[in-house]
Amino acid sequence: MPQRLKFGAFVAPMHKPGINPTLAMRQDLQLMEQMDQLGYDEAWIGEHHSAGTEIIASPEIFIAAAAERTKHIRLGTGVTSIAYHNPLWVADRMVQLDHMTRGRVMLGVGPGSLPTDSAMIGLNPTDTRELLSENLEIIVRLLRGETVNAQTKTHKLIDAKLQLRPYSEQLEIAVAAVASPTGPRLAGTYGLGLLSIGATLNADGFDALAHHWKVASERADHFGQTIDRSKWRLVSMFHLAETEKQAREEVRYGIEFWFRYFQEVAAFPQMAVSGNTIDQMIDFVTEAKVGVIGTAAQARAHIQRLVDQSGGFGSMLMMMHNWASPADTYQSLEIMARDVMPHFQGHAQPTLDAAERARRTREGHAAAQMQAVEHMTKKYEAELRGKK
Template identity: 30%
Template sequence: MDTKAFGLFLPPFHDPSVSPHASLHRDIEVCGVADDLGFDEIWLGEHHSSGWSTLSSPEMLMAALARETRRIRFATGVIPLPYHHPLHVAERIVLLDHLSAGRAILGVGTGTYVHDMEMIGVDPASVRDHFRAALGTVQALLNGETVNTTTPWFSVKKAVLQLQPLRGPGAIETVVASSLSPAGIELLTDTATTPTVHVAPPWGSIRPGMDPDPVGALIERVESYRNKSAGGTRIRCNVFVHVADSPAAGVEELLEGFSALRRGLYRNTLGMPIPDSPVAHRKTLQNLVDTGGFIVGDAATCAERIRDLMDRVGDPVSLNFFVPRWVSHRATLDQLTTIAHEIVPTLVGGFEGTAESIRLTSEEAARQLKSRTELVGNGGDK
């Protein structure tokens, strides 16, 4: 993978007023368009409750998508390890690796929805320790080891993968959802995994003014992680980008969908103490734009701010554009097309050749015009 890469992060959010079947097929269309547009990877999440988060098995969707796509890599974003037996997690990601011709990325985390945990008897107080134990077992299996271990949450006895990763043991990349806290950094360095992190924290918990510099805070955590890791480790940043005529116009385009998700999912369903007023939602969204947690503006402005973010994070970096679909499905596809056609080429030098050719041709045309003018002035052919 190049030092810079670009992908999409699709949370499993689906408006419960829209047909769940239709929502799923819209996800499929987004993934197909992402492949056609040349994005490098796509992250698909997993939840089991709330009515809004209805994608329960990202691996199944990815297996279907593998037959319909050519090059894009598929990342589980994320599999909550405390919800599954680690042997089964390892087996499913290896099967996906084969079905996708080596395009699978294993993204893992602890899980976030308490009701997800309660339905299957997982103690929310245990998920961090449970996660760490499960991660060690999954990694050992993916590395081709035979594993014997007993924990308070699971046991494995002479466990071995019958099917190895397509390109051999250890070939599947493991990525951990992390806030890059001190404990998170310790986990990443101990397990030799790489992080995926949001530029802004989960938007249901954001309050205006709570984080005056989300990008600066992220860069501090990234630097701390890289100082303690082996160096040269890839950072995946999930960032929301919306292209509009101006930041103010973008806020107006986003406000209805942004407010509906905060109200319907985070406040009314998950019980977060979010003020439910148009003023509160607008102030929160505006604050995210003003502080750089969200990147909103015309294509040139967005490209400039994304370049600054990537430069500050440093190579290697993958930027995954967060796609919560706060605008209509058609507008979402248009946004992805604009990002792929107008912003990503700017970030990778895709316009430099044409710009240089225009400059050289213009200079030559000016030189030729001057030469012809001088010739005519000296009595030459007209």
Template identity: 25%
Template sequence: MRNSRARLDWARLRREAGPNWRAPSPSHQGEVAMKLGMFMHPIHDFKRGYHTLLNEDMEVIKCADEVGFDEVWLGEHFALPSEPIQSPLMLMAALINQTKRIKLCSGVLCLAYQHPAIIAGQAAQFDHMAKGRFMMGIGPGATPPDFEMFKLLDKNRMEMIEESIDCIHYIWTHDPPYKWQGKHWQFEIKDNILADIGVGAMGKPYQKPYPPVMIPAMSPNSSSVRLAARRDWTFISANFVPDSVAIGHWKDYSDECMKLGRKPDGAKWRCGRTMLVTETDAQAEAYLKTPNNALWWYFHYIVVLMKYGNFHHLLKTDPSMPDDEVTPEYCIRTMVHAGSPKKVAKEIAEFREKSGPFETLIVSHHDWVPKPLWRRHMELIPGELMPRLRAEIGWKDAAE
């Protein structure tokens, strides 16, 4: 039963708040525009088996739709058994008729890996199959084995994705003949066009002129955030970096918008958070003490991979901290919101007050081990946490 839009018991909230209670204005009583999404790299313990992981990922997305998530973002990787989705569009296509309202979004399509005409054709087809329940996350990729395989280690991948998306949008907004002469890709169709029988034209997407574009961001002073501002795209701040990075993302985005004479728009900002929501604070505390739990594995993978790629400085709350202090345990202490819906909602509201007005909360996905705990976590977020979070934000907005 979908319950993410349920209103809270205001009398109960008043009792819990005690002397700090401030009645929100009617316009803010449960009506704050805060959406909910899930980001799935997905990162798994690969030893659980490829077939098991694919089926679990599909079950997670169906569960997200059932309980009230607004959107899900699914990654693309090739030579990473721990991140086993080679084609997010293929997996999500299998779920179109098994879900009802959730938006199925690429998180991300690695544009440097393929010719843009291939991506344009496949994404346009998927957009029609999903009847517009699609947002197109794009990126340069982030993993050394994929770069090695596709001979991209010494390439300017950010430059490549800008050219690729321009080429894709060119295809989607033009009829043949086509001609694209870029630095990284070239193509044309001019001699083999039979318009009367539908030969020579590329398919256009369901959404006009094309699906919304998203780009992820994980570093301070992010060029991706500034690119999003210039292109009027949405962006997602990564969940596995210190709070200061996300705070800086809003500043960078706002500064770039101001240069363009455009008002910064919180609706364009999706902010990732790592959390474990349980019935009680004690339940979350007990789980986090369990050896090799799903959150420990997630951050173990992140730490090892980022140290290998010499990006582990991005995980540090203090640039001067020794490298050997960057551990899964450190990441859990500094980056995870864990506890009851009341506790976690309060923490997220306090973080948002510091960081800026993101209008979509993006929850990171983790292995369903054990399954009952993580499924209940997914139910509690839209059912209990989000109404509280909307109320917390509404009170602050009303007070201002």
């Protein structure tokens, strides 16, 4: 297990159709600023083009704006649907962002999650997964500085070569994994990072963790690559408050919409969620162990369970779901940063140990303090007597 577990967010984003999209995007940018100020390590921004809910079409444009508003947080595409794009331009844009952010950018790749996106450009889900594999190979080669000639289902490259090398020594790439073995296979084949989304976001996903890493490890061994658990990211759901009762009350703001989106709108059956009433939906999150609606202590237990089940990973990403109001969402982020993150980053135990040491020796030190006061009082009284 990496000594310091990183924390971040996976931001689709999720917004109710019909609300002001300009305001929604502004609030998404404010979220990046808040997370930067609270000390989060990274945020991954999605690409979607249909269904009216996940409204960012270009994570690259969003990242460029967010990078100018933040100082430390790393920003990734979560994910770029590379089946939709010319792989040469994907690589070229990411190199530009790498320079503009001074190395704070990451490339997350996937086939595209919404069939309503790919259908508009004449691709089916099988096409997008095959193109993911072909295009990722091209992108990896381009970022290595190679000249590429290739013909895919959608694009032809002739002596394609990037005109800039990345700002980073090695621009980080991570492959999304939901249900199929496609993501882990590609991560292992090229020695890339892994974004396990479905592994913790559906009722059966908890058991998929070991499968994801097993597939990635087998492919890495076969191709002579090295994969690193510190580059493995798990996505789960959290809303935290001071009490579980308060947390349950706060998510009534928007949890029903989130569930209905995956139950009735998005043709994305890998996100299998159940519940007819709000209470059933809230119960499902906890009972299926796909997330936490509760306290910091419950969040720590959930994350530790994922650590134990997986054998160790590098980053815990919260799926940003808009279950609660912006104000309550900020409070949840603050509780996570204040009371959960230190326990997995080595910062909690030293202060707990220091407080315990002081507690054990308090009586003796208190007596010494009183003796010192008494000593100086007597010394002062003696000085006064000597002046008379």
